[in-house]
Amino acid sequence: MFDNPFSDAELSGRLSAVRGAMAARRLDMALLSTPENIFYLTGLDHWGYFAPHLLIVPMEGEMILVTRQMERVSIEKQVRNALFQGHGDHETAADLAVRVLKDSFAAKERSRAVLETVVSQIEKQTAGTVRIGVETWSSGHSYGFGKALRDSLDTVEWVDITELVDHLRLVKSPAEQALMRKAAAVSDAAAEAAIAMIADGAAERDVVxxxxxxMIRAGGEAPGFGPFIRPGGRLGEEHATWGNGAYRDGEPVFIELSGCVSRYHAPLGRLVHVGSIRDEDARMAETVLKAFDAVLRALKPGVRARDVYAAWQAVADDAGLAEYRRHHCGYCVGIGFPPSWTGGNRVTGLRHDSDLEIREGMSFHILSWLMGTGKGDFFLSNAVLLSADGAEVLTRTPNGPTIR
Known part of the structure; x- marks a missing residue:
């Protein structure tokens, strides 16, 4: 939808890192189908990812992007570092990908024939095998798509590389960090507008x-999903959004949203109270804020995700909530395409059992959530970047309690 936000040097560095990871796994090429990973390597930002896209990444030479022919104009405008191969709607992306891959294999064999004059019989039997990495858990890699590739290419050894590029994306470059900060400013503008509209009798649709x-006026683009703004009575609906009702005095309003700039997201969440807040909720807000601060102090290079979660849980334990457990106290964020801002169809969470190593340059959606405790309810979340100066809270909307 927009111009490619990355320099040639930025994209080249990313490709080199991917090829380094490929070499470590002895791959001849990688086939990437996750929208976030294709964007990471090429900068292609459009809504065409509903149809299969395949980025062919060889160990040497130019990358090739395979998708529908009708996307040519957008790709020629945005993608500078990959060749484009488009298919008509009378065939599938797999049909074209097979032809492209077979041509690549043939070129490789011709090159090998020039270089090798004498090989053993065993080497002759294995010389035609190509070792290819594929993202088997990608939302862009359907069963039919994968089956078509496997059925048509019988000289391939397939290797699952689902998390190869995802892992590289966890650490944000200075250019990416700048985009995260811009997205956070959009998040704050959107939250401020929503909170200002919340009042007794305010229609849910008008608030959203x-x-x-x-969000749009602040420079934001269409986010991966949300915003999620709904009354406290519908809190458990998780990823449901606004309805046909109106907000009423005495109830909380749940807000979770993210601004998006060049596909980078910086989410935040708030619990806004209409008219008044119960005493027990106000007391729980103090615990939530302490737990959030504990996470910020725990986020240091070299620690494990489980240690960060333990810091959050310790505050809950000290508040007499030792039986209360969350599946995580946050997760990694950055690039996101619909239908999520989590970076794909997996969530890299700060869980009690995760050995993920925290590194400088990582960015997170940190959540401090104490709801349904029987002793009061409160919730807070912010986008946080681990910079050279420590954990930096990117979103600046007041943490609350907020009463409207």
Whole structure:
């Protein structure tokens, strides 16, 4: 939808890192189908990812992007570092990909024939085998797509590389960090507009309409999903959004949203109270804020995700909530395409059992959530970047409690 936000040097460095990871796994090439990973290597930002895209990454030479022919204009505008091969709607991306791959294999064999004059019989039997990495858990890699590739290419050894590029994306470059900060400013503008509209009798649709308008006017693009703004009575619906009702005095309003700039997201969450807040909820807010601060202190290079979660849980334990457990106290964020801002169809969470190593340059959606405790309810979340100066909270909307 927009111009490629990355320099040639930035894209070249990413490709070199991917090829280094490929070499470590002895791959001849990688086939990437996750929208976030294709964007990471090429900068292609459009809504065409509903149809299969395949980025062919050889160990040497130019990358090749395979998708529908009708996407040519967008790809020629945005993609500078990959060749384009488009297919008509009378065939599938797999049909074209097979032809492209077979041509690549043939070229490789011709090159090998020039270089090798004498090989053993065993080497002759294995010389035609190509070792290819594929993202088997990608949302862009359907069963039919994968089957078509496997059925048509019988000289391939397939290797699952689902997390190869995802892992590289966890650490953000200075250029990416700048985009995260811009996305955070959009998040704050959207949250401010939504909170200003919340009042007794305010229609849910009107609140969200103002939120969307502020997000766009602040320089934001369509986010991966959300915003999620709904009354406390519908809190458990998780990823449901606004309805046809109106907010009422005495109830909380749940807000979770993210601004998006060049596909980078910086989410935040708040619990807004209409008219008043119960005493027990106000007391729980103090615990939530302490737990959030504990996470910030725990986020240091070299620690494990489980240690960060333990810091959050310790505050809950000290507050008499030792039986209360969350599946995580946050997760990694950055590039996101619909239908999520989590970076794909997996969530890299700060869980109690995760040995993920925290590194400088990582960015997170940190959540401090104490709801349904029987002793009060409160919730807070912010986008956080681990910079050279420590954990930096990117979103600046007041943490609350907020009463409207």
């Amino acid at each position: 309409a103002e939120c969307h308008a502020a």
